[in-house]
Amino acid sequence: MTMVAPSSTLQRIELPTGTLELRIDSGATGVDELLGFAARANAKRGFLFLSKVLGKHWPASPRAMLAVHERLAATVPPVDGPVLFIAMAETAIGLGQGVFEAWLRAHPAQQALFLYTTRYRVGAGPLIEFAEAHSHAPRQFLHEPTDPALHALFMAARTVVMVDDEASTGNTFVNLAAACQRLNPGIERVHLATITNFMGPAAPGELDARFGLPATIGALVDGQFTFAQGPLPPDQGAAQRFEHDADRGASSAFGRLGIDHAVQAPTALATRLAGEFAPGSRVLVLGTGEFMHASTLLGAALQARGVDVVVQSTTRSPILTWGAVGHALSFPDNYGEGIANYLYNVAPGQYDHVLLCFETAPGPALFALADTLRARLFHFQSEDHVEEVPVR
Incomplete structure (x- = not known):
């Protein structure tokens, strides 16, 4: 028999693609405002925790989004030295940049660099490639900053804060952190900032070993899930056609090549x-x-x-x-x-x-x-x- 903490809530969601069983251990009182459920047209993973405060798949109030940015920025522990913030494409790019800017407002005397992962090449500089195995478009890239000052900030970073809407296995975070460490061996700690953390109650105690560094996580909702795959969704065709030298018109101005300040509002x-x-x-x-x-x-x-x-x-x-x-x-x-x-x-x-x-x-x-x-x-x-x- 599985024992459930008195404060936990259990949900069983029958999707067209399978059965999702979800246990919420903390943050349950606000979960309906933060989260919905959807079915992916993706045979690798048939479910989606659909965030209502990302401004991606659901119409969101900008004020509510900025409040979430502030809450997640507040989960970052006190740190020494420059901080590297990385947002995960494509869903959490706006979330990560908002968290970075909220953290800058709260720590105006500290240096920080923001980058986001992408599925497009910008310029001819070096790329870090890593895998998001469950994604419909698994190849992701992180550009090394080409501006000398921003590159120096990347190499001086002692803490990496990775921001995503959801942590389910943590594998993508581990892959990306390892890639960053190969470039900057001086990285001393990792923090994960996510709206939902579904890695389970044992995950925080295992993070240090998985990253090979002191690691923490801050989330608005914590719990765990199981998913029993049902009928495979129909094939939606290719979701990614990366060509190494193709110029897709993606901008270098908003974070792909690094940014150390808040973007100006128009x-x-x-x-x-x-x-x-x-x-x-x-x-x-x-x-x-x-x-x-x-x-x-x-x-x-x-x-x-x-x-x-x-x-x-x-x-x-x-x-x-x-x-x-x-x-x-x-x-x-x-x-x-x-x-x-x-x-x-x-x-x-x-x-x-x-x-x-x-x-x-x-x-x-x-x-x-x-x-x-x-x-x-x-x-x-x-x-x-x-x-x-x-x-x-």
């Missing part, structure tokens, strides 16, 4: 847009793929000006329409990989205004999506240069 743009919207208008600020955080900052600036706004992003993740996913759109990706991208829980006409934000050059895929959603297009060319692109 406040002038927010002020102009807020003045254009009729009172009571419902607004969606929509990021694209790995481009998430700058659009979130636009949403937060609009919300601060009284606009009824939510934030979300397109994704390459194939998810079935079930559970926390009530609607799905499929369309070509704007990075030109030739793979399907998706938008969940957004139907055409659902919002009065849709602001489609992107980092790549505008092209047919973006114009087609803008037409479907009756959206306006905003090209973020740098932190302080955002251009509205006329919709043809």
Whole structure:
């Protein structure tokens, strides 16, 4: 017989792809606000813990997202020396950058560097490759900073903080930490900051041995799960077509090559847009793929000006329409990989205004999506240069 702590809660979720059994040991009182369940169109893993505060698969309030960033930043233990923050693509890029910026606000005298993993090459600098084995797109990359000052900060880092929406096995974190250590043997400790930690109650005591370093974890929800695979989902086709020398138009300005400061919010743009919207208008600020955080900052600036706004992003993740996913759109990706991208829980006409934000050059895929959603297009060319692109 399995003994359950009095404070634990048990859930059994029957998905189209199998049966998920979940035990929540801490954070249960807020779990419904943080988490939903979905079925992946992925034979490697048939379930998804769908976060409601990432602004990815679910429309999220920018204010609620920023509050989560603050809470996770507060889990980082006191540290000496520079800190390297790494966010995990693609789902947690915005989360990780927000946690990094919240930590900077709380520790203005300390040095820190932010990078995020990616599935695109930017420039000709060296790449660190590692695997996310259960992913639909398993190859991930981390760019070494090419700016000398940022590279020196990378090499001086003594603590690595890795940020993701979920920790289930921890294997991807271990793979990435080992890759970073090979470049910077001076790394002394690891901290994991996740919305949900489902590695189980024994995991914290095992982290030091797994990483070969002192390691800690901070999460808003802790527990564990089992999943019994059911019928395999239909094949959704390739979710990744990496070509080593292909330029996909991904920007170097927002964190792929390193950044040591908070990204500027487009406040002038927010002020102009807020003045254009009729009172009571419902607004969606929509990021694209790995481009998430700058659009979130636009949403937060609009919300601060009284606009009824939510934030979300397109994704390459194939998810079935079930559970926390009530609607799905499929369309070509704007990075030109030739793979399907998706938008969940957004139907055409659902919002009065849709602001489609992107980092790549505008092209047919973006114009087609803008037409479907009756959206306006905003090209973020740098932190302080955002251009509205006329919709043809």
